[in-house]
Amino acid sequence: MREQPDFSTHPRPRRPPAAEVALVLAAVLALGAASRSAWVARREATAARDRVSVARREVASLESRVQATSGRSAAEARLLVRAAAAAESPPERIVAVLGRAFPEAARLQALTIDYGEAVSLEMQVVARDTEAWDLLLARLHEDSSFEDVTPGPERRDGEIRSSISARWAGGVR
């Protein structure tokens, strides 16, 4: 029935048509369904956030373990290189080769050998005179067991005191 106008002198509130009631009910049901969906979605979102946070913690833990493992591997690698270099170029061999290069007027006061990726030598040398000093440097330069022979500052007070750094090449040939 078409909604008819009401001319009552004391009109009562109009009853909503069945279609409107049905629409309101549908809207209420839809609202309820939407609320439930929102609640479920919120719960799932919270659970997902928890899972993400757990996953992040696990990733952080794995990263720190990987870093620790990587660091240990590098140190181990360095140790292995040093061990290999020391096995290939033992100090007594280096000293023996150096002994052949030193003239009688020069003597080796101290020798530091650093086994790394290369074998570095640092020598403290005393030469009685300039000729002995020059002869020592010339022999070291000529000897293929040594590379990058670099003399340090000289101190001359009768004798010549200085240092010489070089790289051992005798073990890589």
Added chain:
Amino acid sequence: MAFDTDAVGVAAVGRGAGRGRLRGFRRAPLAAGALVPSPAGDNLVSADEVLEALSRAVEELGGLRQRATIVLPDGIARLALLELPAGAEPRDYVRFRLAGSLPWAASEAAFDVLRVGRRRVVGAALRRATVARYEQLAVAAGLAVDRVHLAPLMAIGAVLGRGRREGVHVLLGDVALCLALVRDGELVAIRSRRRAGSEGEGRWLIEEAERTARMAGNGHRPPDLVVWGSGCGRLLGSLGTAAVPGGALAGSAAWPDAAEAAWLAGALG
């Protein structure tokens, strides 16, 4: 319950899925002059007789257990088909358009609308004192009044709700009628007239229908005439093939008196 000059009709209407169902109908005739539909004057010339008829019809129907709807007769309201301007409040606009033409002060009137299109309404104005007299009569009969409707608007509702057949629909009351022109599925014109009440009413109706169609800008061919309401059976007999009956009332076979109640077609949907 519907009041008119010739009788008081009381229908028991149940609600089904979207449509009403007629559960009973009683018609209590009135003596001539007991009820005279009029916009301004007292309609209930013999209130006691009308009350007695109403009580009798209700009693024969087995009493009314629910609040009742009063259906006021044709001939007491000022009606107009109006196009609402954009943003206009319907009742205010109807008041604005009809107030100046009423035979009583606008402050004494009740205005309301029946929506018949997207922005088209049938506006109606009634004198509140007239409505109150009918309400008092119903209360005196022991009835609780729920709503007050207008018979021609209920009949227009039936026209629009039942296929919107093209043509001029003649909605007959006992002493007045309403002509409603439907074109292209829309209500495009309405006119209210006092009935001729004579042997030549059929011829007069055809002329009024043609005048209504011409006023609405369609004078090229005679409009189909669809007749509803009080005395439509007798009138259709005199009109022959010039007119067709309005829709039949579902479930009215058990209550033949209900067949000519156009307002009831609107109540049943």
